[in-house]
Amino acid sequence: MHKTERTDNPMWYTEAKMTRGTSKGRVRKRSVTAVFRSAALLIVLLCLAATTLACQSAPNGVILGPPEPLLHLYLPPVTSFIPRVYPPVTIRTNSCSLGSGPRVRWRTDGRCGPNFPLASRIPSECDPNSDRPCCSDYGYCGNSPSHCGCPDCIDFRNVIREPGCSFSLEGETGYMESPNYPNQYPTGRDCCYDITRPSRNYCGVQLTVENLDVGHGEEEGFCRRDWVTLPSCVPERGTRICGNTTGQNYQYLFQPGASAIRFVFHAGEASEGRKGFRIRYQLLTKCLGPYQTQLIPVTTIPGTTSAPCYTRITDTRGTVNTPYHPKKYPDNLDCVYEFIRSSQDVCGVRMQSVTFEMEPALMTIFGGACTDFLHLPSCGFVCGKVNFSWVVAYQPSATSLKFHFHSDEATGHTGFLINFEQVTQC
Structure with missing residues (x-):
């Protein structure tokens, strides 16, 4: 048996009956409340003593600083978070984009980076004027430290756009040359060459390769690394010129109403120590037919009343x-x-x-x-x-x-x- 009862005295008494023997004992214990009160009184006394010793009065009445503390407490040091500042990211400008419409470089689903390209197959960006200007290393636009402050993140508010590589060529004849020719051309860029059409009397242009040292030549039927091409042709890869050849001739037509014909030199990211190209062009007033001309024949559809196809x-x-x-x-x-x-x-x-x-x-x-x-x-x-x-x-x-x-x-x-x-x- 174990019984606990409270009396008028503000103390707890416990009466324990021994199961063995006949002796009885009463054990008096302090109440929990009294223990807490004693502890609180001790803390107050320690604080008063510490305050008294904390300040000393100098002979001239000047208050000196506190002496060495009596009690040493360990607190971990607090380090202020300072985000790392990364250098601006340089993005090469694609100067060979056709059309004069607005160049929207970001997607509507909030994704970004090379794994989430635009319809034109170039890496998408984040809108620098929005509330999500940074692209995380996982390809999401946002504004948190994990979007803007990691080594592989790109803050598009802090982007430097490299000037484009663009050439406008005038005259009935002239040359297209790779950058730095005859020295090694730079990597990782697209350069465009616009051969101007002086009048509608010119139907096309003829290219004569005088020197070509671009990429490794055809791989699996077309050029895969560096090449010269005509983006107004499809299949575009069929017009790519690469390798190490001279003396080849090519003819291409102006589209209806075109003021120029645009060629593009694509240099990949890997340097191969190549010297590039020198290609002579000549404008044509006569182009071969019947299919290599814009005046394509049109026949009547059989089974109709003379409907042209x-x-x-x-x-x-x-x-x-x-x-x-x-x-x-x-x-x-x-x-x-x-x-x-x-x-x-x-x-x-x-x-x-x-x-x-x-x-x-x-x-x-x-x-x-x-x-x-x-x-x-x-x-x-x-x-x-x-x-x-x-x-x-x-x-x-x-x-x-x-x-x-x-x-x-x-x-x-x-x-x-x-x-x-x-x-x-x-």
């Missing part, structure tokens, strides 16, 4: 197709699909095949040759059964661009259905 496209998006798709297209057709540029803000047309099936290429001693094909004049031919997604760029001040579809007298196929969209970022 010509489509004038002013919509910003939609589809184009061969006559009677998905049925087989007729023989001996020449069709033109002309995309009208609504404004200079539009830089190109993005195209993606839904279906594409034509006569396969005929292999000859000179390589593959297409009998039925789709092409841009002077930009190569596409045939067979393929899937593609590309952006064909307008040349400076061009008013339109033309695609040409041709079929011969052999058996037709289902042809193509292609989605398109006119874009302001290329």
Whole structure:
């Protein structure tokens, strides 16, 4: 048995009955309240003593500082947080962007960086004038220390944009040269060369390679590292020039209404110690036909009342197709699909095949040759059964661009259905 009771005396008494023996004992203990009161009184006395010893009076009445403390307490040192200041990030300006529309460099979903590129396939940024100006190392825009203060973060309020690499070439003949030619060209940039068109009497330009030392040459059928190209052609990679060759000749056409034709030199990030290129250009007043010209023939669609196989496209998006798709297209057709540029803000047309099936290429001693094909004049031919997604760029001040579809007298196929969209970022 164990019983506890309270009496009139403000103390607790405990009566314990022993289970063994006959003796009884009463144990008197201090109450918990009394213990707390005693402890509080002791603390007050210590504080008074410490205060008395803390200040001493000098003979002249000047208050001296406190003596050595009687009690040493350990407190961890407090270090103020000072964010590390990183140097400004230098971003190379893409001076070869076509069109004069606004250059929006950030996405609408808040992601950023090289793993979340724009539609033009360049790394996206964060809006420096917004409340989320920094890109974290995980590819999110924000304004916290983890977005703005890490070594791999980019604060786009603190960005230096490197001047562009752009050349305007005038005259009926002249030269395109890589930066620093004949010395090694710099890495990691795109340089654009605009060859001016003096009048509409000039239909194209001829290039003659006098010296070329760019990249490693073709890998898997096209140039992968450094190259000279024509972005107004598709497939664009088919116009890339690279390697170490001289004496090659190329001809390219001005688009309708174009004031210049633009070539781009792409130098990758890796230095290979190459000297670059020197290419002579000459403007042409006569261009080869019938397909290497902007005056492409147009035939009548069989089964119609003399309807020409010509489509004038002013919509910003939609589809184009061969006559009677998905049925087989007729023989001996020449069709033109002309995309009208609504404004200079539009830089190109993005195209993606839904279906594409034509006569396969005929292999000859000179390589593959297409009998039925789709092409841009002077930009190569596409045939067979393929899937593609590309952006064909307008040349400076061009008013339109033309695609040409041709079929011969052999058996037709289902042809193509292609989605398109006119874009302001290329």
